[in-house]
Amino acid sequence: MDGEHILVLGIGNILWADEGFGVRVVEALDRAFTFPDHVTLLDGGTQGLYLLPALEEADVVVILDAVDYGLPPGTLHCLSDGDVPAVLGARKLSLHQTGFQEVLALLQLRGCLPRHLRLVGVQPHTLDDYGGGLTPPVAAQVAPAVTEVLRLLTEEFDVPVRPRDSESSEGLVTAAVARAAYEAGRPSAQDACRIGDARVLARTFGEA
Secondary structure, rough: OOOOOOEEEOOOOOOOOHHHHHHHHHHHHHHHHEEOOOOOEEEEEEOOHHHHHHHHHEEEEEEEEEOOOOOOOOOOOOEEEEEHHHHHOOOOHHHHHHHHHHHHHHHHOOOOOOOOEEEEEEEEOOOOOOOOOOOHHEEEEEEEHHHHHHHHHHHHHOOOOOOOOOOOOOOOOHHHHHHHHHHHHOOOOOOOOOOHHHHHHHHHHOOO
């Protein structure tokens, strides 16, 4: 499948606890492995319709996200092709999933829907913890999700994947909000900024 463009897409909001699952899995893949030129890893965040150009160019899309499957928190569950838009449309967790469902609908309308869709999703535990990292049951599924993506790429799409000689220090996610730094740097409840996350506010508006 060397002639086909494969997109591995992590979507979600790292500022809201388990919402960041998809981005953290793509981050882990990028730090530990190298991929051929026809495979693109993308931190899609909450970009919604802005992801349309990247998806239009892809023949295969592997989506990583926190998904309401109605299963116990921390359950990893995978879907293929037509089941992907169906579950994302029926069980929305957040505004980013509403936007992504619209993207899939537009792709279908324009006749540009990827020929292969795969969803590697986890049932979240907590979403309403602003500034929080992944909860333990969801964090425990990052490594299995990485393994599943590697299985999909190698077994289903014949993609050669190689471990990096050393873990990459520069990656898709900015160092300041990379998972280790972000979760370790969270202030205590007593020190937390009550109008938002001080780590984000300081970088956005500058130090007072």
